[in-house]
Amino acid sequence: MLTTVIFFAALALSSCNPPPSSDEAAERVMPTEPLKEAIYRFPLPADPPTLDPMHVTDTVSDTVVRRIFNGLVRFSTNLEIVPDLAESWLISDDGLCYKFFIRSGVNFHNGREVTAADFLYSFTRILDARAASEAGDVPSERAQMLFPVKGAQTFFEGKADSVAGLETPDKHTFIIRLEQQYAPFLAVLCMSDFVAVPQEVVEKDWKGFAQHPVGTGPFVFSSWDRDNNLVLRANRDYWEHEVKLDVVVFKIIPDENTRYHAFLNGDLEHTDIPFGKMMEINADPKRRSLVHGVTAMDMYCYGFNCQREPFDNKLVRLAFNYAVDKESIIRNILEERGTLQETYFPPGSFYYNEASEGYPYDPDKAKAYLEKAGYPGGNGLPEITLNIDQQQLSNQIAAQVQEDLRQIGIKVRLERSDWATFLDRVYAGEPSFFQNTWLADYPDPDNWLYVLLESSQFGAPGNITRFSHPQFDNLVRKGRTTVNEAERARLYEKAENISLAAAPWLLLYWRKNLTLVQPYVNGLTITAMDRTPHLNNTPLHEVFLER
Structure with a gap:
């Protein structure tokens, strides 16, 4: 996020300017001075923990990485799987062999052409725990997602010298062979972890690659000033088409109100909407016309550490779920920017x-469950710490949850931390009760019920609640290897009913990714797999500015 001096005047945020009045803001959606380059100022609520694709597990890192790299396939704005660096592919009748045909003439940002060997290296690297250790790194958090590949787990465990199921018969053909059918495999490959990285750059400075990435994407890494901004420049050699933006500056702005006023001052091209501002926006036709977005496959709930007291008792978890007035949160805090979460997988x-x-x-049912768990009126239950991030909205939601739980005799203390620290602690299993958000990596029940709740996924791979249920595990594992969608649906319904009865999460809401977008921004398509202000899956290389 290191920006050069030439940008400072153009990129100054509202922290350097007084917030405009409501009337002034309606007129000041355009910058007061023209920008010499087509610069897109993109807000992020936190610094990315990493820019190394093999370690991306969070939405902040993901939104930057997706602009720098390409994979074999990707999702369209309609969430259909479409070609990326693989111009086409073939899948064998038995579903065990995937043959990808790599585009010719595509270059990494260092000028070298991409070949099938780069995907062989990139996939192998994700599974190479030994090489990561030798480089002073940790294994990829996503390695297990490639275990369906023939020989992948054996290689990961250090019992083989190569991954048997990865082949490159020629320069532009990459073959993946699976141990067994894996229904969502093609969708999994759309994730930002499974992109092409250049071996010669990575191995020159393995750990440094996370701070100075080199990919094939529409934007090239330029600089990073931590906790301030991260700058990308257009890839003028991009294979798909000309990139119309010149520069993307990711502005790290933790406070949503600061982001909002920066947008109104004309210092950001888009932003999320802080709580308490929808009425103000809806009352102003000009500002209301700048709102874009859809209901997303994006969850905001809380998680319980099911292996730690008192949440190793499902009766306590059920009591917490019934005690919270989720509709009040949606109505009074979110201002209807969410829909009630009643399931573990979104529509x-x-x-x-x-x-x-x-x-x-x-509340009466909550009290009954609490008494049945051995804590009548909350007596005997220690004070519970709820861990959340530093976003103001998170704090407002937590305050209402805290009050609702107090009404049934449960004392809750709030603890806030920055995003990277929060993730590290949750992955390590330290908190007992914590914010649990998830944006779909791919629109399939496997990405929720298997990744987030299957017992082999503890920690960073996804199951941060450490929920474990043998029957549930068997159902979601079978769901992965069943191709028929009707049969998969039956398996997932049984599995989800188990999770509903066990309550490893405190269900809250599905987010609507309503976003304010400047009127001169064109080609920005917000999808159902976007969180705001991150806009992870929005194709930024399609965007152009017309002032």
């Missing part, structure tokens, strides 16, 4: 559990 795919009612607000 938008071949499976959705429409019959589930979740955990409707019922």
Whole structure:
């Protein structure tokens, strides 16, 4: 995020300017001075923990990495799987062999042409725990997602010298062979972890690659001033088409109100909407016309560490779920920018559990569960610490949850930390009760029920609640290897009913990614797999500015 001196005047944020009045703001959506380059000022709520694709597990890192790198395939704005660096592919009738045909003439940002060997290296690197250790790094958090590949787990465990299921018969053909059918495999390959990285750059400085990435994407890494800004420049050799933006500056602005006023001052091209501002926006036709977005496959809930007291008791977890008035949160804090979460998998795919009612607000039922758990009126229950990030919205939601739980005798203390610290602690299993957010990596139940709740996924791979249930595990594992969607749906319904009964999460809401976008921004398409202000899956290389 290191920006050069030439940009400072153009990129000054509202922290350097007094917030405009409401009337002034309606007129000041345009910068007061023209910018010499097509610069897109992109807000992020935190610094990315990493820019190394193999370590991306969070939305902040993901949104930057997706602009620098390309994979074999990607999602369109309609969430369909479309070609990326693989111009086409073939899947064998038995579903065990995937043959990808790599585009010719595509170069890394260092000028070298991409070949199938780069994907062989990149996939192998994700699985190479030994090489990571020798470089002073840790293994990829996503390695297990490649375990369906033939020989992948054996290689990961150090029992083989190569991954048997990865082949490059020629310069432009990459073959992946699976141990067994893996229904969502092609969708998994759309994730930002499974992109092409240049071996010669990585191995020159393995750990440094996370701070100075080199990819093939529409934007080239330029500089990074930590906790301030991160600068990308257009890749003028991009294979798909000309990139119309010249520069993307990711501005690290933790406070949503600061982001909002920066947008109104004309210092950002888009932003999220702070709580308490929707009424103000809706009252102003000009400002209301700048709102874009959809209901996303994006969850905001809380997680319980199911291996630690008192949350190793499902009765306590159920009591917490029934004690919280989620509709009040949606109505009064979110201002209707969310829909009630009643399931563990969102709508938008071949499976959705429409019959589930979740955990409707019922303080009496919550008290009954608490008494049945051995804590009548909360007596005997220690003070609970709720860990959240530093976003103001997170704090407001936590305050209402804290009050709702107090009403049934549960004392809750709030603890806030920066995003990277929060993630590290949650992955390590330290907190007992914590914010649990998830934006779909791919629109399939596997990405929620397997990745987030199957017992082999503890910690950074996804299961941060450390929920473990043998029958649930068997169902979601079978769901991965079953191709027929109707049968998969039946398996996932059984699995989801188990999770609903066990309550490893405190369900809250599905987010609407409503975003303020400047009127001169064109070609910005917000998808159902976007969180705001991150806009992870929005194709930024399609955007152009017309002032």
